[in-house]
Amino acid sequence: MTALPPLGTPPAPLDPLSEQYEAGRERLGVEEGLDSIDLVELGDGTMELNMGPMHPSTHGVLRLVLNLDGEVVRECRPDIGYLHTGFEKDFERHTYTQCIPYTDRMDYLSPLFNNLGFSLAVERLLGIEVPLRGQYLRVIMCELCRLASHLLWYGTSALDLGATTAFVYAWRDREKILDINELVSGVRMHTSFIRVGGLLADVPDEFYAMVGEVIKTFPKLIDEHELLITKNPIWRQRTVGLGRLTPEDAMAYGATGPVLRGSGVPYDLRKAQPYSSYDHFDFDVPIGRAGDVYDRYLVRMQEMRESLKIITQAFNNLPDGPVNTTDRRVALPPRNELNTSMESLIHHFKLVTEGMRVPAGQVYQAVESPRGELGFYLVSDGTNRPYRCKVRAPSFSNLSALPHMVRGELIADVVAVIGSIDIVLGDVDR
Amino acid sequence: MAAVGTPMSGARAADLLERELPSAVRRRANEFGEETVWVDRASLVAVCTLLRDHEDASYTTPVFVTAVDWPDREPAEPRFDIVYMLRSLQYNDTCRLIVQVTEDDPNVPTLEDVFPGMDWHERECFDLLGINFTGHHDLKRILLPTDWDGHPLRKDYASFGEPIAFTHNLEWALPAQERPRDMPGASR
């Protein structure tokens, strides 16, 4: 078996197909003799294989049509749309507050980011600012959501490559974050906690103990997860040097998030275009070197630690005060006013039944979700419903780079590469 | 409004276009801290190539392309606004370009050769809104089944899964032939 290149070796230039085939055979230790097996010639000697849409390792209903030369992938054509839900059409039919639960279900592994992006876009059109306590709580809940999403990614992509223990460990820890979700909103996953103008409500008292617990125990747990597979020779053999994406290609395909940062481009929207008071916190942005699956894995593991840093800072400096804006275009009047003022009652009624009216205009607001840049291009025509809300999904662009990344790899490696992109089909298909 | 997020302006791109390709720029506007440039359809490829390659701009990342359907705009304007957003990682800037096309001629040149990432975005725009990107190597539906009829995100496409029957409108749940004739909206 050929030895692995030492860490820090610059990646080899992409070889022509035949040499990579030889390298692949060498990597597996296949002897010369197997060449003598007769294969049925299909035209140019390739075979077309359908992978999905029902497949354990495609992370959802993704269909890949692979053009194979033996075990080597010559061409990969993704066929998406098996989870197309028509979100953007639904946005046009509902009021802004009714849209928030819809946003939860798009990128269903990190629902709070969808809420946040949509709410920030509407708040920019309205020109309102959320109080600092609301912003800090948004940051805490979002970074917890990022942790949960990365843990899920870690568990499932390790499971795809055979590390079953990692799956169970990761999901055990994810349950602790889902408990916090349930505490603040009543729902484990689709919390709809972040609303236009602030949050659903202020957090109950048990929140502090639970988040303190997370801050205390998670660093060690993440170290445990890393201990399982980071230096494991099987893991390294299956991921190092695989699915390489150069920085230029990553930018040209519109890839963002850990896929872009794994290729060495230090672009993170939380630093580049800070929103919701992310500029108050001190954290680093991990980047990779080689742009392969292993580097993307390391980037995400380190991002989990950076998230914990952010949560700690936000938690320790959490200010007092209201969590929701008092702007009457969005906020309901205080209940004691409803007894005395007729206008307040009417206003309350109209705000609940018709929803808020947003000034006409167009705005693009992007947030850094665990998958990359999640953007909301919101066009309003002055009524209480969005006129057009286009969701810029990170997984859509990241997945469009997949054919480029797996050309020349073995079919078993396709699974590893898909896992490293971390796609959510709800995001891809919307 | 620093707390909401540093708005992404596109002033860099707009200034460059007004300097280098003034004939391509139809209009320029700034709202909510973001610049939008209305661009001529014929010079779209030239504009994007300039924005990608010029050293003062280097907008190398395609963010998305989509279209907004305005069937009844006052005063009358072309029906579709094709919206492009490009990002420059080097200068940390995002610009927005809009090309307007009419209902009878929904054709726009493809940007697939300029940005490989536009490939899927253009297919999605064709799929959901019916915009034809001329020169695309394989413009077929991406999100809906290939034999689907119509373009759902257009405003004249009624999106309706199933009428929900309550006790006061049980007739709605009946198939169209069995509904009472004098029911409001019975012909739907």
Next chain:
Amino acid sequence: MGLTDDAILTNAAARRLLFADADAGTIALPRTGAAERTAVQSGVVTTTIGKVIQWGRYSSLWPALFGLACCAIEMMATGAARYDMSRFGCEVFRASPRQSDLMIVAGRVSQKMAPVLRHIYDQMPEPKWVISMGACASSGGMFNNYAIVQGVDKVVPVDVYIPGCPPRPEGLLDAVMKLQKKIAGELPGSLLG
């Protein structure tokens, strides 16, 4: 024709051999009658073939992987450490429909996916059951629009529906238990009532 009560009760020596601990009296079996309880004490159970088949079927329901959207995540959480689904017999999620007998449709079924769903259902061998998990699979959920099939029972016959968006893992476990009762009730003289 089995062992009579007298023969068993007097066989104290045999009992002591089989059960080493001194206070081996009755072994409490869930919901079995007195005759069956004493029969098992000596290591022999009399039953009908039907009951054994039922028991085998509902105790080892192997789900086919059919997670589509968010409900799939809760389905995976049900299979993970906290709400362990393998306690109920769903030990392995088979990737191949030909090796499974339960299809949990977890998530929204789009128009493009519906023929695939039917195809997978047809590939499963009899006996097979379907659980429709979540609001989207049961009725289209919050998506009353052009893209989503309004209820997966328009495509495949469903045995148990689970409400929720997404349903809690306990909800899925409850559905599996209800399905087990249903399977047990399919043949006469069921064990679970």
